[in-house]
Amino acid sequence: MDFNGKCIDDVFSDLEEFKELDMDYSSGRILGSMCTEPDSVGMRAYRMFSESNLGDPGLFKGTTLLEGEVINMIGNLLHLNDACGHIVTGGTEANITAMCAAKYIFEEKHPGVKPEIILPKSAHFSFKKIISMLSLKPVYVPLNEDYKIDTSKLEELITENTMAIVAIAGTTELGYVDDIEEISEIAYRNNVYLHVDAAFGGFVIPFLNYDRDDEILFDFKCRGVSSITIDPHKMGLAPIPSGGIIFRNKEHLKKLAVKTPYLTKDEQTTIVGTRSGASTAAIWSLLKYYGFSGYKEIVDNAMELTKYTYEKLDSIEGVIVRKPELNLISFYVEHLDVDILQKQLEDMGWNISVSEYPHALRIVLMPHVKEEHINDFISDLKKLI
Ligand SMILES: Cc1ncc(COP(=O)(O)O)c(C=O)c1O
Incomplete structure (x- = not known):
């Protein structure tokens, strides 16, 4: 710790460097979190x-x-x-x-x-x-x-x-x-x-x-x-x-x-x-601000994207998807190791998590995830398969 402290610009430019290491929700690449970008x-x-x-x-x-x-x-x-x-x-x-x-x-x-x-x-x-x-x-x-x-x-x-x-x-x-x-x-x-x-x-x-x-x-x-x-x-x-x-x-x-x-x-x-x-x-x-109807719209959108993602995944040969109840999808690919696949997706910039029971990949369709992100993800997944 500096005895005399630092000037404010230096403090905040140092902070920027740390911040750059963080993922941000708006990238659409966080698929494994149950949290999302906080509303303004x-x-x-x-x-x-x-x-x-x-x-x-x-x-x-x-x-x-x-x-x-x-x-x-x-x-x-x-x-x-x-x-x-x-x-x-x-x-x-x-x-x-x-x-x-x-x-x-x-x-x-x-x-x-x-x-x-x-x-x-x-x-x-x-x-x-x-x-x-x-x-x-x-x-x-x-x-x-x-x-x-x-x-x-x-x-x-x-x-x-x-x-x-x-x-x-x-x-x-x-x-x-x-x-x-x-x-x-x-x-x-x-x-x-x-x-x-x-x-x-x-x-x-x-x-x-x-x-x-x-x-x-x-x-x-x-x-x-x-x-x-x-x-x-x-x-x-x-x-x-x-x-x-x-x-x-x-x-x-x-x-x-x-x-x-x-x-x-x-x-x-x-x-x-x-x-x-x-x-x-x-x-x-x-x-x-949102009231019941506002939240309903947010949930409806998340569920619509869940359905879209489910259908996309289900149409890929070898992909086994569990039917979602809420805005969360679990799937695995036949003959591919779940953990290796997760690592490969991570190397491509996707944060996707693995569940223990069942052992599978898991996507949470939170409000920061949009259709274009899912399309990019599916395209990367197909390349790996
Ligand atoms: C069902 C359930 N309960 C509890 C928790 C823990 O919540 P937190 O991480 O906010 O403590 C989670 C987190 O994902 C959860 O999914």
């Missing part, structure tokens, strides 16, 4: 509230009101009136928050018992962190041939040590939605906490459901659902970090309350202390 409306609000700290709400009363309104709006989207929860850093923190609450509820009823969490192999790796951090015993429910929770095997895994069941609405690897309706009934019948990880699907499924007869049930419409993770920094177009955790029952959130003597409010129900209010302002502005 959200960025304007983000900058406006950049010094706001929701960890000390008495100082930032306006931002605190905004958080309440955002939680209510997201609650409405998920069919819950008078929702409670928080805007957090992302899906990981949202899942940790929910599982902490579930653990405290469980411990009150079963002191001294090691809690068990029933989850599918398709759960995001944040649950590996959670299992370790909270000393939980994982109980893996098998997947059916569609890579979704095999609901016929779920109930037999519930014991008096079951702390929670986790189901996914938009899996990280395939974008598939578990049969939440059925799982919710099982949880309800057995009086077990059910958490739905809709980090990705939360800002997709409600808009898909709008003009479908066969509604995908995944939210608080299902009576057994206790909490939902929903990430505005994925399909909500909000700047990072923007996650959301919504609880059905206010008492569940209260389980997390810790006294905060030196701050302007008596207690906190978040994992972190100091937390930016800028994301909350950004999400608020985006929900107000």
